[in-house]
Structures are given as structure tokens and as C-alpha cells.
Amino acid sequence: MGGAAALVGLAACSPNDQNSSAKDSAKPETAGNAKTYEPTEVIDADVVVVGSGSSGMCATVQAAELGAKTYCLEKNAEVGGNGRGTEGIFALGTSAQRDAGVQIPTFREIIATDAEFFNYRINSLFWVDMVSNSADNWEWLVGNGVKFSGVVDNYGVGGVPCFHWFVDANGGDSYIEPMAAKAEELGATIMTSTPVVDLVITDGAVTGVYAEREDGSVIQINAKGVILASGGYANNVEMMEARGYDMTYTINQGRPGHDGDGLRMAVAAGAQDVSLERCFLRDPYTYGLNFFLPFSFAVCRGGPMMWVNQDAERYVNEACGSVTPGNNSNAVHTQKVSWLIFDQAQAERFAETTENFLADLADAVAQCPGDNIYQADTIEALAGAAKLDPATLKATLERYNELAKSGVDEDFNKPAEKMFPLETPPYYIFRQDMSFWTSIGGIHTNRKFQAVDVDGNPVPGLYAVGTDGCELYRETYTMNIPASCQGNNCNSGRMAAKEICAAL
Numbered sequence: 001m002g003g004a005a006a007l008v009g010l011a012a013c014s015p016n017d018q019n020s021s022a023k024d025s026a027k028p029e030t031a032g033n034a035k036t037y038e039p040t041e042v043i044d045a046d047v048v049v050v051g052s053g054s055s056g057m058c059a060t061v062q063a064a065e066l067g068a069k070t071y072c073l074e075k076n077a078e079v080g081g082n083g084r085g086t087e088g089i090f091a092l093g094t095s096a097q098r099d100a101g102v103q104i105p106t107f108r109e110i111i112a113t114d115a116e117f118f119n120y121r122i123n124s125l126f127w128v129d130m131v132s133n134s135a136d137n138w139e140w141l142v143g144n145g146v147k148f149s150g151v152v153d154n155y156g157v158g159g160v161p162c163f164h165w166f167v168d169a170n171g172g173d174s175y176i177e178p179m180a181a182k183a184e185e186l187g188a189t190i191m192t193s194t195p196v197v198d199l200v201i202t203d204g205a206v207t208g209v210y211a212e213r214e215d216g217s218v219i220q221i222n223a224k225g226v227i228l229a230s231g232g233y234a235n236n237v238e239m240m241e242a243r244g245y246d247m248t249y250t251i252n253q254g255r256p257g258h259d260g261d262g263l264r265m266a267v268a269a270g271a272q273d274v275s276l277e278r279c280f281l282r283d284p285y286t287y288g289l290n291f292f293l294p295f296s297f298a299v300c301r302g303g304p305m306m307w308v309n310q311d312a313e314r315y316v317n318e319a320c321g322s323v324t325p326g327n328n329s330n331a332v333h334t335q336k337v338s339w340l341i342f343d344q345a346q347a348e349r350f351a352e353t354t355e356n357f358l359a360d361l362a363d364a365v366a367q368c369p370g371d372n373i374y375q376a377d378t379i380e381a382l383a384g385a386a387k388l389d390p391a392t393l394k395a396t397l398e399r400y401n402e403l404a405k406s407g408v409d410e411d412f413n414k415p416a417e418k419m420f421p422l423e424t425p426p427y428y429i430f431r432q433d434m435s436f437w438t439s440i441g442g443i444h445t446n447r448k449f450q451a452v453d454v455d456g457n458p459v460p461g462l463y464a465v466g467t468d469g470c471e472l473y474r475e476t477y478t479m480n481i482p483a484s485c486q487g488n489n490c491n492s493g494r495m496a497a498k499e500i501c502a503a504l
Contacts, residue, residue: 035198037210039220045069047500048209048223049493050196050262053081054171054486055466056229057179058493061144064186066501071221072188073211075195076257079180081231082438082467083489084255086171088148088155088164090487091138092131100152102161107131110160113481117324118474126471129447130484130491137490138164145178155482158323163482194219199226199265199462206269206461225461225500228451229493232439232467233260234280240436243276249287249372249433258438262468266443270459271451278441279473281485282329284338284432288368291435295360298350299430302328304418305342306400307432309335312383312392314400317412326476329434338432339386341397345424361428372431382427397422440477440485441470449496463500465492 046068049059057079060072074081091097097104110131115124142148147167155163166174183190193214200208200220208222233239235258237247267273289296299305307318315335321328332338351357365375376382379397383390403409404419443451443464450458451469463469466489477485 037198037218037220039210040217041219043071043219043221045071045208045221045223046504047071047225047227047497048073048196048221049227049229049497050209051075051081051229051231051466051468052079052176052180052190052192053229053231053466054083054086054175054489055468055493056081056227057083057176057183058141058490059227059229059465059497060183060188060190060493061179061186062494062497063501064183064188066497068497068501068504070183070188071223072183072190073194073196073209073221074190074192075230075261076255077193079190079192080172080176080255081257082254083176084172085253085437086166086175086483086486087169088166088483088486089138089141089490090162090481090483091134091164092162093135094138094152094164096138096148096150096164097152097162100150102152105160105162110162110481113160114472114478114484117476117478117480121474123471125447126488129495130472130488133491133495134162134487137487137494140494141175141179141490144182147174147178155479157325157479157482159480159482196230196261196265199269201269204270204460206459223461224504225463225496227449227463227465227493227496227500228262228266228443228468229464229466230260230262230468231255231258232442233263233275234258234436234439236260239263239275245434249431251285251287251291251433251435253291253435253437260442262464263442266451266459266462266464266468269451269462270453271462271464272444272454273442274444275439275442277474278439278470279326279475279477280329280439281326281437281477283325283435283437284329284332285435286364286430287372287433289364293360294354295357295364298354298357299340299342300432301325302340304346304349304420305340306397306422307331307338307340308388308393308396309339310337310388312388312396314396314411317409317414319414319418324476324479326479330476332432332434339388339429340432341382341422341427341429343422343424343427346420346422347428349420364430365428372433374429375426376429377425377427379427382429386429386431438467440467440473442467443469445469445471448499449492450499463496465489465496 047063047070049072052074063070149165151165198210316331374385380390383393401421404421451462
């Protein structure tokens with residue numbers, strides 16, 4: 001698919017309307033909530049799960065399987081959340097790995113990989129738990145109808161071969177729908193279009209939830225334990241801006257409804273907010289482009305081009321995301337503004353492996369002039385279009401070309417095979433904006449997935465799972481162990497449900 005199909009929302013490349021509507025309805029987290037409710041119905045249950053995505057479905061099925069009276073409440077009209085967009089799950093030591101004949105890494109290699117990546121700033125015991133349980137979790141999913149293709153690999157990013165693919169890489173049909181069917185078969189009640197608006201707190205303990213029906217009435221569901229699985233806060237513009245992100249030209253690729261409800265309610269109940277120390281699944285892209293087209297992937301994923309900041313200075317190895325894609329967005333976020341630059345020779349190299357690249361490039365330039373994509377015959381003219389200092393950009397390019405011809409990037413150590421001189425006009429420049437999929441983590445938990453306060457004390461009755469409470473990472477989602485976040489979704493949902501049921 002080429003031509004104009006490479007672009008979306010091209011009316012002067014205006015800011016995303018989706019962000020405006022999300023901001024209007026966003027509710028930032030507070031230190032407490034004095035609002036009172038008059039429920040039209042009171043229901044008694046054992047377990048309430050807030051959210052029906054990957055982790056919420058696992059929590060719901062596990063609780064119901066253990067005999068608990070379980071309610072799963074979903075604010076959207078259908079179940080699944082971002083779980084519908086997943087492609088597979090991490091697991092170590094499964095029969096599928098053995099059948100596929102892959103070289104299974106050792107347990108210690110998995111644990112060491114991420115501990116070293118984060119300079120030992122993570123609690124590796126969370127990794128120990130997730131990895132140790134992963135084979136059993138995979139078998140449990142299979143037993144509950146989740147459909148795997150049998151393909152196990154490293155997701156093509158050079159990581160460990162522990163990625164178990166769903167059938168047709170479809171998390172909706174392969175994972176969410178079978179789990180929802182199993183939950184209902186086991187007697188769980190799933191209520192869609194029923195957002196949880198607050199927690200019921202009695203003498204400092206979480207004892208249930210208030211939820212709103214489609215007609216505006218409020219119901220109260222009392223429970224022995226509440227599991228927050230609301231999927232994070234990446235759709236909440238105010239929360240994102242409060243954490244340092246300029247949302248003007250961002251897009252959100254995830255499903256709607258991830259508005260920070262879990263984080264807001266957990267903080268109001270006394271849990272510690274650690275979101276500033278946690279990460280996102282995100283990618284740099286250029287606003288106005290269709291993110292999913294091969295053209296966008298070729299341009300925006302880094303590599304054989306030059307990146308410069310608002311001062312026209314090169315600032316990083318542009319191939320930094322070759323193994324861990326999140327490094328690309330980390331690097332871009334270190335600068336106020338980031339631009340990528342390539343020349344016609346590089347465009348033609350892209351065209352050799354990317355369908356319709358030159359046609360899509362021409363359309364991008366023609367339909368986004370004067371905003372974030374430019375073409376010029378000289379580097380000085382390119383600088384002027386992007387409002388960069390022409391002399392500085394020219395000097396930066398000359399230095400880059402010198403390094404490329406020498407075969408050694410003395411400045412930032414980019415691999416020689418990614419270094420090409422940029423000296424064939426016309427030149428192209430694209431602003432690097434940000435595309436978010438989900439936040440990962442935010443509510444501090446212990447190994448039982450109980451939400452904890454600043455002193456590490458559990459908030460009685462409250463659990464946080466999936467991307468609401470993930471403790472595996474810090475600032476980067478490490479794809480060198482692909483689908484570990486999905487592995488945590490399943491593990492945390494199951495473990496929280498088991499903890500509540502054990503105390504019933």
C-alpha cells in the first residue's frame with residue numbers, strides 16, 4: 001500500500017483530536033477522595049477484578065476456578081483492552097519450546113540479562129517469580145483454551161527464544177475470547193460498559209468498589225479483595241503531561257479506556273505512586289504518518305540516518321534500538337526536539353527493501369510541508385525549513401560524513417554498517433514525535449501483588465496486576481526478553497487471585 005495511504009490526519013498535520021477528548025475527561029490522581037455515592041444496588045462477592053485485559057482475564061479465571069464468587073468490571077463495551085493487540089507470551093521451559101527445537105536459555109541467563117540491563121536497580125525476585133512460574137502459566141493458559149501457533153522464537157529482535165506466538169498473532173481471538181468464555185463457564189460475572197469509579201474503604205481497608213452502569217446509576221460490590229487490572233494511564237493526557245510528556249503531537253496506539261483509574265484509586269487508598277520510575281511501551285514516529293506502514297517503520301526505527309536535536313547537534317548512536325527498540329524512544333526523549341535526516345541515496349536504499357517507499361516519501365513531503373517533514377536541495381535550506389541553525393547543521397553533517405567515510409563512529413559508536421555519508425541531494429528531515437502503546441507499572445506492589453504504601457506496608461484488600469503494578473522494569477521495556485510484560489500479566493493476575501482465595 002503506497003501513496004497517500006502512508007498518511008493519516010493530514011489537515012495541516014494538526015494535533016491529535018483524540019488527545020483533546022481524552023484530556024477533557026481525564027481525572028488526575030488525588031491523595032484522597034471525599035465523594036460519596038448512593039448505590040442503587042449492593043452486591044456481595046469474594047473477588048472484584050477491575051479491567052478485563054490480559055491480566056484481568058487471568059485473575060478472573062483463576063479466582064473463579066478456585067471457587068470464588070468473582071466479578072470482572074470493564075469500562076469499555078467489549079472485554080480485552082490492550083490484550084487484543086498482543087501477539088504472544090514469554091515462557092521458559094515449555095513443551096512448545098522443546099517441540100520447536102529451539103535452544104532454551106538457562107534460568108540464570110534470563111535473570112542476569114535484565115538485572116544487568118538495569119544496573120541492578122530492579123528487585124530481581126519479581127523476575128525469579130515470573131520466570132519460575134512461566135511454564136506452568138503457559139500450560140494453564142493452554143488448558144483454558146488459549147490458542148498458540150506452536151512457533152517459539154526471539155521475536156526477531158535478537159533476544160532469548162522464549163516468545164510463544166498466538167495463532168495468527170491475534171491476542172483477541174487467541175487469548176481474550178477463550179479466557180472470557182472460560183470465566184463465564186466457571187461462573188464469573190463479566191460486566192462491560194461498567195467503569196469502576198471508586199474503591200469502598202472501610203477502616204483503612206479496601207472492601208469493594210463503586211461502579212457506574214450505562215444508565216448512570218451506581219452499584220456497590222463488596223469483596224474480600226479488589227484486583228486493579230485497568231491497564232495503566234497512557235490514555236490520560238493530564239497524567240502524561242504531569243510526567244513530562246508533550247502530548248501535542250503524540251498518538252496512542254492502544255485500546256481506549258486506559259485512563260489511570262487504577263493508579264488514581266490506589267493512591268487515594270494509600271498506595272505508593274512509583275510511575276515516575278517506570279516505563280512505557282512507546283516508539284518514535286512522525287506525526288501524520290500511518291505508523292504501521294513499512295514506510296514508517298523504515299524511516300522511524302533508526303539506523304542509517306542522522307539524528308539531531310533542536311540545536312542541530314547529533315546526540316546519539318542512531319542504531320541504539322536495534323536490539324531493545326525502547327532505546328530509540330529513550331534517546332529521543334532526552335532532547336527537547338529530535339529530527340532525523342537522510343539523503344536521496346539512502347531513500348533509494350530504503351526503496352530496495354521497502355515497498356512503495358519513494359511514492360510514500362513524495363506524498364509525505366507534499367502533504368506535510370511547513371510542519372514536520374521537509375525536503376531541500378541543500379542542507380542550509382533544510383535547516384531553514386526546520387528552523388535549525390544552518391551553520392551548525394552543516395558542520396554536524398560534515399562531521400557525520402567524515403565519520404561514515406572513515407568507517408568508525410568516533411563520537412557515538414554507531415556500527416559501521418549503519419553509517420552512510422549523506423551527500424546526495426535532495427535531503428529529507430522528519431521530526432520525531434512519540435507513539436505510546438501503554439504505560440507499564442505505576443502502583444508499587446510486593447511479591448504477592450498487594451498494593452503497598454511508601455513504607456512497604458500492604459493496603460489491606462487491594463492488589464495491582466498487569467501494567468497497573470508491573471515491577472519488572474525501570475525506564476525501558478526490555479525486548480531482549482520479548483513478551484515478558486505479557487508473562488507478568490498472566491503471572492500477576494493468577495498470583496493475586498490465589499492470594500485472595502487463600503484467605504477466604
